[in-house]
Amino acid sequence: MPTFEPQTPRIRFVYHQLQSPAFRQWVPLILIVILGTILRLDQIGTESIWADEHSSIRDAESLKLKPRLFYSLFLRFWMVFGESDSWLRLSSVPFSLGVIVLVYLLTLKVANRWTALMAALMMAVSPFFVGYAQEIRMYSMSTFFSLLGTVALTDALEKPTKQSIVVWIMGRLFSLLATPINVLLIVPDLILIIWRFKNQKETLIRIGQGLIVLGLIWLPFAYTLIKAIPNFLNDWIAKTPKPNLLLIPGKLINFTAFWNIKVVRAWYESSQNLTGLGWEKLVYYFYVFYNLILVFLLILALLKVIKQVRRKSTQPKLLWIATWAIVPFLMLLSGSYISGSLMVDRYLAFIAPYYLILITVGFQTIFQKYRLIAWGLAVVYLIALTGGLTHYYTHLYHDDWKGIVALIEAEKKPGDAIGFYALGWEPHLALPRYYQGSLPLQSLANPHIDYPQKLNEEFASKILDSLPKNHSRYWLVLYPETDVEMIQKVMKEKYEVLRHEVYPNLMNGSPQVFLIQPKEAKILK
Known part of the structure; x- marks a missing residue:
């Protein structure tokens, strides 16, 4: 059977590049990004702009010295080309798609290609991240730059180079100038750096110099942030109830399927007067079951982290992911009991990717030994995800x-x-x-x-x-x-x-x- 061979030299070159093994290995990721693009563009202009989005627009118009100045500068530039709802929200989409790619690259460094593709797919279809990709807010941008810094630091932890250290510092700086809460990532960064290079004084000095530069650039913005913190903590945060420890695992539902466990619990409570089991109770019990699965997969991943640490033959790279996931989470949780609750979904967006990676690692552990059980868990995830996406695209979340x-x-x-x-x-x-x-x-x-x-x-x-x-x-x-x-x-x-x-x-x-x-x-x- 004759094969197709383009006649034009330029087309022939492109054709052979597409047929090369080097390109084919990227095809699955490209398809995942395309899927993520479709979900992020679907109904992007349907809802009205809400209060926080108006805040972003106002900051972009005024361009005052504020902790989120970098995002405001970017949005101001974006507004030059249009100010419709859809166009302004489109500004978050490229960063959200970039997050998918960075999750793939980060997972590839600490696990394997199969796990990396699965983590990228979970990120692409997560209604949680689709929602923030469709808002005129800084969370997609800040998550992108925080992950860029993390990928660079992962390279530096393996083999420190000037390039990896510079990209890490720049990633952290831009993420701080997009959302100040990303400063919490500096703590696990320092823990890993000191633990990894405790016997390499020159490397610690080079990294320390980079951190000093980061601190000096961020200092004016840190000053404005410190001044704003009292008003922030005395605002609606002060009226927010303290976190319920039993509901905290429900954040994993939010990251993966977007249905907050408190919402489905409210459905359950509203159906108490109904006879029989009822649809609301079924939904509640299903999502509780789904949440238990996520917690179980997370525990499996953490057990694998412990196993890597004990092995000592290779770098415990999964420990790095767990550190970036857990340390900022515990800091926010502790702060929530001192002030008002900081366990707000959007405040956790910068650490959510690390939990998705750990969940995929836990799933891979099951898949390697118990294929039938793994496929069953995949079906449960698919049902939960379908429910979350359907709910997201068929309900109004903000003022109409x-x-x-x-x-x-x-x-x-x-x-x-x-x-x-x-x-x-x-x-x-x-x-x-x-x-x-x-x-x-x-x-x-x-x-x-x-x-x-x-x-x-x-x-x-x-x-x-x-x-x-x-x-x-x-x-x-x-x-x-x-x-x-x-x-x-x-x-x-x-x-x-x-x-x-x-x-x-x-x-x-x-x-x-x-x-x-x-x-x-x-x-x-």
Whole structure:
């Protein structure tokens, strides 16, 4: 059978390169990256921009000396080419795809190619990382640069070179200037460096010089960070409950399937009055079972770490991964009991890749000895992942400002006006971003004044009194948690409620929309 042979020299060269064994070994990783790209681009502009994303945009526009300046500089450059929701969110996608490649390279250095491909695949399809790839936030960038530094330090731990040390320092610096919490990685770095080179004084001096340079460059940003920490800890963090030790393993669910164990537990508790087992209880028990599997695989990986340490014939490279995973986690956990809880999913993004690597190492241990059990575990993972991805792509996680604007645009009439009441400065940027229509839009609260978190009758009356005058109908958009009966009681004195809509979501408060008409306008009509 004749084989295809391109006639053009340039095409022939490309054809032979694609046929070479050197390229073929990258094909599986390329396919994984393509899959990750599809998941990260799917519905990227569906949800409205939420408060934290507005914060990123504001920082990029102001470019003040802040701990996240590098991310703000990058986003400011990105905004030159467009400011649509999809375009701004696209800025996180290249870094998220880079994380997939770096996870593969890091796992390849400490395990084998099969494990590296599996770790890269778990990273590519993780709804946790897909979600942060679709946000105008710094977590994808900071995870990319922190992993870049880790890959370089892994090379340096094997054979220290000037290049590996420089890339490690640069990776850590850029990760710090994207998300300051990455400074916690310096601690396991130092532990591994001192342990590895304790008898090599010259190497320790060279690495120490690099750290001094890192510290000097980061010093101004560290100063601003130290000044901001008290306000940060006294904000919503202070109101967050202390971590429940029984729920901490549920973070592994978040990293791999995105369904927080607290969410499925809430489903279970809400179904207690139902007879029989019920779908909610089945989901709860399934994810508890899935969580136990993840913990079991993690324990297997840690046992393999211990085995490597005892062997002493080769470098215990899995110990390096475990150190980067566990030490920052324990530091955050300890800090959570001193201040408010720091065990927030997005704060753990920079260590999540190391847990994925350990889980794949544990799975490989099972696969080598008990293939049938391993395939069963793979099926459980696939079901959990499918549930997480389906939930992610079919539910709103943030405030639906686009839906609110669509309602107003569809049912507006001449003489209407919009009144918008929201707490804080971030929501004040939301509705004006999406409403570009002809109706007058007036903010009914000063974002710099401390209003009550829940509206009472006094403030509800003030809101209604501050509506723009001489309009036949008003679209009243309220962002804080609102006592519907209370505000309708206040409204009925002067207004008739023509429509009331609630826009629930999974992460934030539920914006509410009232279409009201002054009673005197109805009488005149």
